Amino acid sequence: MKISAMAAAQRGAALQPCEYDAGNLGPHDCLIEVAACGLCHSDIHMIDDDWRISSxxxxxxxxxxxxxxxxxSSVKHVxxxxxxxxxxxxxxxxxCDDCLRGDxxxxxxxxxxxxxxxxGFAERLVMDSRFLFPIPEGITTDVAGPLLCxxxxxxAALRTAGMTSGQRVGVIGVGGLGHLAVQFAAKLGNWVTxxxxxxxxxxxxxxxxxxxxVVVAGDEPPRSSRRLDILLNTAPANLDWAAYLKLLDSDGTLTFVALPSTxxxxxxxxxxxxxxxxMASPIGGRALMRDMLRTADTFGVVPLIEKFPLGEINTAIRKVRENTVRYRAVLMP
Ligand SMILES: NC(=O)c1ccc[n+]([C@@H]2O[C@H](COP(=O)([O-])OP(=O)(O)OC[C@H]3O[C@@H](n4cnc5c(N)ncnc54)[C@H](OP(=O)(O)O)[C@@H]3O)[C@@H](O)[C@H]2O)c1
Ligand SMILES: [Zn+2]
Ligand SMILES: [Zn+2]
Known part of the structure; x- marks a missing residue:
């Protein structure tokens, strides 16, 4: 089965149209026609091979x-x-134990x-059906993608750091992840900086x-008018972590979803x-994915997006690199 897609041929390269052979569907697989796909900063780390795992x-x-x-042949639930x-x-x-726990x-x-x-920067892809998530009807196709990563x-990071409601939550970096963290924390009843x-x-x-x-400029230490219970870092940057730790209250948690390079x-x-x-937290398990989608639907957590045709993917990548997207680029094939 031939699939048309946009690919980087080598480290750091602009994406170019390509075609690849996806083979035959396995018993648990589905063929998916792509309707929209968000551009996460992790895509750019992967294009640049920042984590030494790209091929x-x-x-x-x-x-x-x-x-x-x-x-x-074995797919029943979708x-x-x-x-x-x-x-x-x-x-x-x-x-394994992690999988059986829902992690x-x-x-x-x-x-x-x-x-x-x-x-997903492609017309189609083949996926294991057990990692497909039905989207609640109230969430429209163009904005739904950024919720999935x-x-x-x-x-998941806020939940595993102990967020419920009535807490004081700080979010470092208001990009694709950060602007959703602010919404989840605030809409679930927390005070957010x-x-x-x-x-x-x-x-x-x-x-x-x-x-x-708080606009953090240069070497100025960050400040906050209240002591924080949870501080979530979404900026892939090397910041003054000791200064941020001092903003936490007793028993407060600094949690990372972005990786500093040092x-x-x-x-x-x-x-x-x-x-x-x-602490630090990677994506989220399947049970939490369903909770997250339901929470977003119920409380109106809506990704704010800039749409691009798939053919303009390199413009979208440049804008993310320049930090000028507000707040997530979404590619429409
Ligand atoms: N843990 C996980 O499972 C997981 C999942 C997805 C993504 N990630 C990682 O999370 C990070 C954020 O992803 P994203 O898609 O939200 O990125 P993004 O849209 O580019 O947002 C990152 C934000 O961080 C702030 N920032 C401050 N200093 C920066 C610097 N030196 N370089 C880049 N950004 C800086 C900027 O916000 P301000 O303009 O507000 O300062 C920027 O908008 C990436 O490193 C990504 O790989 C981790
Ligand atoms: Zn991602
Ligand atoms: Zn496992």
Missing amino acids: YPLVPGHEIIGRVEETG KRGERIGIGWQRSSCLQ ENLCDGNQGVISHGHG GGITVF VFTTSDDKAEFAARLGAHEA AMQLPVELLLFKRRRV
Whole structure:
């Protein structure tokens, strides 16, 4: 089966049209026709091989909304024509302790859509049906994609850091992930501070639900009018983590979804005397994905997007690199 897609031929290359052979459908597989696909910063880390796991030609795209076109012989729970979403994860072993707990994202055998196959900047792709997620009717196709990676990642990170409601939550970086974190935290009843390097985003943060916006400039230490219970970092940057830790209240948690490029050095006393924690969180398991989609639908967490035709993918990539997308680029084939 031949599939048309947009691929990077080598590290850092612009995407070019390509065609690849997807083979035959396995018993658990589905053929998906792509309707929209968000551009996550992880696609760019993969194009640039920042994590040393990329192989080329690389077809990025892992915030996919599409329709099931064909189903393998064992597929029962999704039907032809059904609208589904796909995030970062392609598959997992489904048998280890992590998988059986519903933490498929922590499975040693977990595979990524674009690290172990070809992604969604394409007309179609073949996917394991067990990692397809029906999209609630209230969420429209053009905006739904960014929930499947950006949305689940921040929802899972906030949940595993202990977010319920009535807490004070800080979000560092108001990009694709950050603008969804602000919405989830605020709409679930928390007091939210954003830390941004962009003046226009500070002005806009209140419309996302933030109660306070701090523009962090140069070497100035970040400040916040309230001590925070949870601080979520979505900026792939090397920041003054000790200064951010000082903003946390006792028992507060600093959690990472973005990876700084250098190792972190912290004076342990900043943790010890206030019993603070540092953690990090990768995407989210299947059960949490369903909770996240239901929560987004119920509480009106809506990705704010800029649409591009798939043929203009390189313009969208340039804009993400320049940090000028507000707040997620979505490619429409
Ligand atoms: N843990 C996971 O499972 C997971 C899942 C998805 C993505 N990620 C990672 O999360 C990070 C954010 O992804 P995203 O799609 O939200 O990216 P994005 O849309 O580019 O947003 C990142 C934001 O971080 C802020 N920032 C500050 N300093 C920066 C710097 N030096 N370089 C880049 N951004 C900087 C900017 O916000 P301001 O303008 O507000 O300062 C920027 O908009 C990426 O590293 C991505 O790989 C992790
Ligand atoms: Zn992603
Ligand atoms: Zn497993």
